[in-house]
Amino acid sequence: MTTTSTYPTFCAPDDAASIWMYQTDDSTPHSLATLKFTENSLFERHVSTTAMPQLRIVSINSKSSTKPLQISKCALQMLMDFYEIGDELWDLTSSFGDKPMSSSVGEGAMKIQNQENGIQEISYRLTFPILTGVRHWTMRQIAVFHYHDPHGLHDLWIFFLVGANTPMQKDLERYASESQQGLSSDNTWFSMHSCALSCLKNWHEYIHYLGRNMDGHVSLQNAFELFCLSDLDSQTDKSLEFVIRNIDHVLDAGGDSNLTAVYDTRDRLLPTTHRLGVILETLTTLGTLSHSLDASQSVKQNGYLKLVNFLAYHKRRLERLVVGIEVLKEAVKDTCHLVSFTLYRSNVAFVSLADCKKTTLGLEYTMTSQMLNLNNRMVELNNRMLYSNEQLLRLGTINFDDNATVKVVTILTLIYLPASLVSVSDAVDLSRLETIESAFGILTFALRIIVCFWYELVQV
Structure with missing residues (x-):
């Protein structure tokens, strides 16, 4: 068994359990008998002392994404032994106890294990987005x-869910309360799989949210106008105004080009294609199996055929979303190129200014005044970068549970590094020419590092 969770997957044997069971019972012929176990020992005793019913549905949930499933490993092992279930079930549950990991985006596709007696062990895991606030999306999973x-x-049937009173849990309760008279296994086949797949509807809204996020924070035309620097004034004041305005435009929370939003969208898009690919693989496999089971039915209209049509609908819908994701990826890539280019040009402006001043030094008093002005503006730039860093740290805190990358914090740190280096000149005696030249040298060296960094970043 491979465990990818940071936290325990299962609760301790003495911890409170949350196990729902729905099963056929002669005493309740018009519906499924409903049982809830809050102790693992009671669940084990019931399973071991009760004959296998015709239909048994077990629902196990965790309190939250970072909490273990509310069943002990021993209790689940006992259920597996009772039905002689293979180790595939361990792989299915390995990701629980934590948020869906980006490193596991390729896992969870449907698997089918055939036993000698004709029994099939079918398993799959679905990852899907849910809206937890006004604009905050997070990933959930069911197995x-x-x-x-x-x-x-x-x-x-065994369902592993995250959270209590989930829509999936309510669907199971609704199904259990319905009359079971005259229903065959194909009806259960459709009902159970359609309940599980109902979570896929959120993907459409989530992808459109990412699209609106890009449209609302990025205006390529406006950004390009800022990036086209045709005439750079040699005066210190105007050159610095250009650079501060440029960088403030791409980093300010209210700007058209919001670096935070762009890279957050980029990080969310990267695993999305693979997650949808796994889901599409599951839909294809399940559709093929359902079609095969439908061929063995004498009744034309049955649950297997109904599920085939249901799967075809979801498959077409998700395939269109994959196309939209590829378009969004290109938009994000173009935006990152433009952002890196504007910062590159800003850095070039600083370097050119530094080189110019080293060769055209005038009166010592004038140079000192210009250096103080330069320092004051760089301190202003430094403060803005620090504010942007705080924004991204807050974003990293919000997205920590989703394992979102916070590489942008490092990016901003490297951007504001020159400002930090130059701001120390506030404590230096600028009346000496050597100090002035040293300050320019430090600034020029640091900015050249940033130029190289952005050049490498845009290749990623």
């Missing part, structure tokens, strides 16, 4: 395991 008896004698 489905089906002990499929083709003869319909001992079907077992």
Whole structure:
């Protein structure tokens, strides 16, 4: 068993459990009997002392994404032994106890294990976005395991969910309360899979949110006007105004080009294509299996065929979203190129200014005054960079549970480094020419580092 969670996947045997069970029972012929276990020992005792029902549905949830599933490993092992389930179930649960990890985006596709007696062990895991606030999206996951008896004698479904009173849990409760008379296994097949796949509807809204996020924070035309520097004034004041205005435009929270939003969108898009790819693979495999089961049915209209049509709808919908994601990726890539270019040109402006001043030094008093002015403006730039750093640190805190990268903090640190270096000149005696030249030298060296950094970044 491979465990990818930072936190425990299962609770301790003595911890409170949260296990719902719905199963056929002669005492409740019109619906499924509903049982809830808050102790692992009671769950183990019930399973071990009760005959296998025709249909049993088990729902296990965790309190939150970073909390363990509310069932002990021993209790789940006992259920596996009772039904002679293979180790695939351990792989299915390995990601619980933590948020969906970016390193696991390629996992969770549907698997089918065939036993000698005709039993099929079917398992898959779905990752999907949910809206937890006005504008904050986070990733959730559910896992489905089906002990499929083709003869319909001992079907077992196990669902692993995150959170209490989830829509999936309510769907299961609703299904359990419905009349089961005359229903065959194909109806259960459709109902259970369609309940699990209902979470996919959020992907459409999430991708459109990312698109609106880009449209609302990035105006390529306005950005390009700032980046085209055709005439750079040699005066210190205007040159610095240009640079401060440029960098403030791409970093300010209210600007058209918001570096925070751009890189946050980029980080969210990177795993999305792969996650949707895994889901599409599951839909394809499940559709093929459902079509095969439909061929063995004598009734034309059955649950297997109904699910085939249901899957086809979701597959077409997600395939269109994948196209939209590729377009968004290109937009983000272009924006990152433009952002890096404007900072590159700003840095070149600083370097040119420094080189110019080293060769055209005038009166010592005039140079000292200009250097003080330069220092004051660089302190202003430094403060703005620090404010932007605080913004990104807050973003990193918000997205920590989602394992979002906060590489932008490092980027901003490297951007504001020259400002920090120059601002120390406030404590230096600027009346000496050597100090002035040293300050320019430090600034020029630091800015050249940033130029190289942005050149490398844009290649990523």
